[in-house]
Amino acid sequence: FIYSGNAQTPAGFNLVAYEGFDYASNLSLLNAAGGSGWSNVWAKSYQDRYLKTSTTGFNYAGLTTVGLKAEFDGTCYDTCNTIASLGRSFPLQNQGVVYFQFISIFEASPGGGTPTIRLFNGATQTGGIGSTSGSNMSILASSLANLSSSSGSLSAQNLVVVRIDYGLNKTEMWINPDLSTFNYLNPTSPSASATGFAPAMDRFDIFIRSGSIDEIAIFKQIPTIDKYGKIDTNIPQSINKNGNVGYGNGLTSNGKIISSGSNGLTGGTAGSSAYQIKQDYPSSTDGFYWI
Helix, strand or coil, rough: EEEECCCCCCCCCCEEEEEEECCCCCCCCCCCCCCCCCCCCCCCCCCCEHHHHHHCCCCCCCCCCCHHHHHHHCCCCCHHHHHEEEEEEEEECCCCEEEEEEEEEEECEEEECCCCCEEEEEEEEEEEEEECCCCEEEECCCCCCCEEEEEEEECEEEEEEEEECCCEEEEEECCCCCCCCCCCCCCCCCCEEECCCCCEEEEEEECCCCEEEEEEEEEECCEEEEEEEEEECCHHEEEEECEECCCCCCECCCCCCCCCCCCCCHHHHCCHHHHHHHHCCEEECCCCCCC
C-alpha cells in the first residue's frame, strides 16, 4: 500500500519508496513506520545509538518536501560507540534504471566506516554512498572503498542524486543539480561515475557520527519501447506516438505515452481516474493518487 501524494516523482518514473520524516520532533526513529513503499519499519542495524527527528527539515529549490529531517541521536539506549545507525528495507531493485535520492549534511572527517549509506541485497553488502576516506561525497564499492568521488563536501548541505543503470552496469551521482533543468530521463554529465558497478539493493543502513538526512526517495524508470519493439529504458532511443525515435515522450510497453500530466502523483499531475492512471502507468502500485 503506497501513498504517493507527498513524494515528488519525476515524469517517466514510478515511486518505489519515500521518507520525508513527517513525525513529531525529537522522536527516536527506531521502529518508526512513516513514509511509503517500505517493506518494514526503521530497524536496528548496528548497536544501540539511533537517529531521531530534528525540529526542522531541509528544503531544496524545485523539490517538494514534507516533514522534518533525521539526525544523529546522542542518546545511548544500551551498548554504544560513537556511531548512530538505522536501516530500512524496500522491494528489490536490480533491473532497469533506478534513482536513490536524499538531502544530507554529514561529518566533515570520514573514518571508521562513516559517514556511509550502505546498500544491501539481502544480507550481502553491495555498495554505498558517502565516504570512508576523503571529505567529498562518493560512490562506494561493496567494501565501502571510494570508487568515484564528487567535488561535493560531505559537511555541506547536498541534494545527492544517484542513478543506477542495471542494463549498462553503471552508477552515476549528481550533487546539487538544478532541478529546474535537470532531466532524470536523460541527465547531464554526472558529478561522479562508476562503470562496471550497479549494486542490487533491497535495504540501506545509515552509519553516521554526526549530521542529518532528509527526503529519501527511490524511484524506478518506466520501461519504454524502441523502434524494434523491444522494451528499453534508454529514453533517447524510445519511440513516440508518431513513430519517431528520440523525440518527445516515449511509449510504455502498453503503447501509452509517458507524460507527467496524468500520473496522479501530485495535485498538478492529477489523473482523470484510477483506470486512466493504471492504463498509462501500468507499474503504478496500489495506493492514494491525485484525481
